[in-house]
Amino acid sequence: MYSIKQVVEMLDIPSVTLRAWENRYQAVVPERTESGYRLYNQENIEDLRWLKEQTDKQGISISHAVRMLKQHKQKDLDERLSVAGGDPKDALDKMRQQIYAALLDIQGERADALIDFGFSLYGYEAMVHQVLVPVLVKVGDAWEQGTATVAQEHYMTHMISNRLSQFFHVFPVYAHLHKVLAFCPAGEHHQVGLLLFSLFLRRNGVEVIYLGANTPEDGVMELLEKQERIGAVCLSVTNGTLVPYTEELLERLGSLYPEMQLIVGGRAYEAISLQDTNATYVMAEPPEKWQAWFDQEYATIRHRA
Template sequence: MYSIKQVVEMLDIPSVTLRAWENRYQAVVPERTESGYRLYNQENIEDLRWLKEQTDKQGISISHAVRMLKKHKQKDLDERLSAAGGDPKDAMDKMKQQIYAALLEIQGERADALIDFGFSLYGYEAMVHQVLVPVLVKVGEAWEQGTATVAQEHYMTHMISSRLSQFLHVFPVYAHLPKVLAFCPAGEHHQIGLLLFSLFLRRNGVEVIYLGANTPEEGVMDMLVKQDRIGAVCLSVTNEDLVDYTEDLLGRLGSLYPEMQLIVGGRAYESSRSQDTRATYRMTEPPEQWQAWFDQEFTGIRPKNEQAH
């Protein structure tokens, strides 16, 4: 892994150019440390070297070069899958089965290796939505049907959640967008839906302050006082018994921060009894519709310190 300083020295690309290529065009997506520092792998280096050659020697714009690179990588992936004797869907189905079996048998290292390979092969979007999310669904079904124990379900869910959580620190943040405070209220221990929605926001450049499951109300209020630029609060609830408490909490948040946008979602809010909510947005649409909502609604939300009081 290489720091941004090392990449600048290796490739003779100014750091400001690197950041612009990443933020504007998603040329590469480096990993990040817990402190937020970029870390580039060898594939990132090769991609950046190729992009520099196209822009410097061939006179191609960076936006066009990035499109060319992504098209080339997709073609290469299709060829590798074809050479392996199957189409992409068959290969993904096989990977889902292998990851699920490894987790069910508590083979953490094998599951991690398979997940790493999947990300290198398919990339973030396909691996998350076409492999890991279906695995999580299968885990839940196995627990409900009694083919997986509570301990197995907890282990499998934790393993995948941990891998997904890493991406909360990877994607670039756009300063003009408001921050989002995301949590499950006290008593709610299922956070997968919240995590996926938070990752979606983060993928779109939103800085998400992710508090996770079973968050006490006082911790939420304290965070809202201490943090600037929070424009929205996002809650996820699967337990219908918590809807009344959640609505009371939304009412308190709305009174304290009348300009704050309140977003709720989760299985509990898909039922008819929770149609009427104090939230600004009730997110019950499937993930493929989130982008349309984001482009139409979220980009108009103002940060807390820019809102009228």
């Protein structure tokens, strides 16, 4: 792993340029220490070296060079998937099955090893959205159908949630974007959907204050009074009996903070339209459409004072 100072010296890229490439174009996504310092791996170094060559020697703009790099990496991923399992979809399906089986048998070390291998081979996007999220859905279905016990469901969900939460410290935070406060209201214990949406926001540079499941209202209000630059509150509700309380909470939040976006989602809100809620937005879109929502809707709060 390399510090930003080492990368600047190694590649002769000014630090201000390096940060601009990351913040504006997501050229690379370095890891972060607990103190927030960037750490670059060897793949980051090779990507930056290639981008510098394209901009310096070929005269290509950085935005175009980044697009070329991502297309090349996607093609390379497809080829590696084909080698690993014949057809890319078959390879990912096999990975899902192996991770699910390991977790169902409470084989934590094997599951962790498979997940580590998957991230190294397939990358973040494929592993999260095409492997781990479907595994979580399968876990929930198995519990509902009685083929997995409550203990197994809790264990499997906890294992995957822990792996996903590690990425909160990886993605950079962009100062021009307002913070988002994310939590499940009191009585709601299922937070997987909230975690996934919060990770999506973090990947887009949003600082997320993540409170998780079963959050008491008084703690939320106290935090909102003390924190600055919170532009949105995001709630996730799967238990339909909690909708009346959630609506009362949304009404109080809207009265106290009329300029704040109130985003609500989760299974309990799948059949509730925006006209029937006190929220300003019902997140009913599937994950593959979240980016379009972010680009269109979140822009309305990123510049608020």
